[in-house]
Amino acid sequence: MIIAILGDKTTPAYIAAHELVVTLGHTVDDGSYFLKHLAIAPLLTTKLDNEELSDPVHGTLIFHPSPLPWGRGAAAIKNAYKHNDPITAATWFWANAKLDGGDICEQEIISIDFTLRPRDFYIQDVIPAMLRTLSRALVGIDRGYVRRIPQIEKYSSYD
Numbered sequence: 059m060i061i062a063i064l065g066d067k068t069t070p071a072y073i074a075a076h077e078l079v080v081t082l083g084h085t086v087d088d089g090s091y092f093l094k095h096l097a098i099a100p101l102l103t104t105k106l107d108n109e110e111l112s113d114p115v116h117g118t119l120i121f122h123p124s125p126l127p128w129g130r131g132a133a134a135i136k137n138a139y140k141h142n143d144p145i146t147a148a149t150w151f152w153a154n155a156k157l158d159g160g161d162i163c164e165q166e167i168i169s170i171d172f173t174l175r176p177r178d179f180y181i182q183d184v185i186p187a188m189l190r191t192l193s194r195a196l197v198g199i200d201r202g203y204v205r206r207i208p209q210i211e212k213y214s215s216y217d
Contacts, residue, residue, distance in 0.1 A: 063079065063098055064098065065102050066103070070181060074189055075098060075192060082197070083181070086186075094113060095199075096117070097117070098121075099121065102121075105157065106153055108155070118153040119192075121148070122141065122149045123147070123180065126214075129217065130157065142172075145169055146168050148168060149165045150163045150165070150188075151163060166191050
C-alpha cells in the first residue's frame with residue numbers, strides 16, 4: 059500500500075509511525091504518488107479539509123489518545139491526568155467532517171501511570187500502544203478487512 063503520513067515529521071509519534079509503515083512493507087508517499095491507498099495522522103493538530111479526507115482510496119486514519127468517544131479534544135492526556143481518569147486509550151478512527159467523531163478502526167485501553175509525567179507517559183505507554191493498534195489496522199486493511207465501528211454519541215465528551 060502507498061500510505062501518506064500527515065503531521066509534523068519531527069514528533070516521536072510521526073517518526074515511530076513512519077518506521078512501522080516501512081517495516082510492514084508499505085511505501086510512504088513523499089508527495090509524488092498520484093494514488094494513495096491510505097493516509098494516517100499519528101499526531102494531528104489541524105482539521106483536515108474535504109479534499110484531504112477523500113483523497114486516499116481507503117480514507118484517513120487519525121490517532122487519538124483517549125477511549126473515543128470519551129475524551130474528544132486537543133489535550134486528551136492532559137485532561138485525563140487532570141480528571142484522575144484511571145485509563146486512556148490508543149484509538150485510530152476514520153476521519154470525517156466531525157472533530158474526533160469518525161468511526162473507530164482500532165482501540166486499545168491503557169492504564170494511566172500517574173507516577174510518570176504526562177509527556178513521559180505518552181512516550182513510554184501511549185506511543186507503543188499507538189503502534190500496536192496501527193499495526194493491527196494496517197494488517198487488517200491489507201487483508202481486505204476495514205473495521206468501522208460507529209462512535210456512540212451519548213457516551214461522548216469533549217474537553
